[in-house]
Amino acid sequence: MGIKDKINKYISAHTETKEKHVDKELQTRYYKTMKDKSFNELLNIFHQNSNFKVKSSSVDRGEIIVDGIGKKRIFVIATVVMVAPNRTAIDFAVTTETVLPMDFGYSATVIKSLYQKVDQQLEYVGSGLGDQLMK
Structure with missing residues (x-):
């Protein structure tokens, strides 16, 4: 991670996961599961x-949209996509409400x-595997 990336990590109130972060x-992140199962597990985690x-x-x-009402107020969007048989990708976008x-x-x-x-709930396969799974 370069100095610019380290600085950008802290001068934003928004973070998103992506394939080549x-x-x-x-x-x-990719999991060995079907979309519905991973979606329901994610819902359970939030509930x-x-x-x-x-x-x-x-x-x-x-897609799951969540308000965080803990230590700091946050807004979360979780996205679950089945990219191959028994392979599901999960991404998050989080925005912190701050002045x-x-x-x-x-x-x-x-x-x-x-x-x-x-x-802890699903079988993790790896991160940033999109190129490998699309071949």
Whole structure:
């Protein structure tokens, strides 16, 4: 991670995972499961934590929208996509509500914590595997 990436990590109030993220922990994560199972497990993770309130969810779109009402107010969008038989990708976008233009890495920390919880429920296959799975 270059100096510019380290600075950008802290001067934003928004973090998104993506396939080729410079921070390996924020790359799209893949699981050995079907879309519906991973979607339901993710919903359970949000419902079991009193700091999250699910605002809407759509299995068809593979999207869960959540308000975080814990230490800091956050807005979470979780996306679940089946990319191959028995291979599902999960991505997150987290925005921290703050008067400052930055959250000092809080949104990234939330994503990493969510991925840890998902890893406990589903069989993790790897991160940033899109190119391999599309061949």
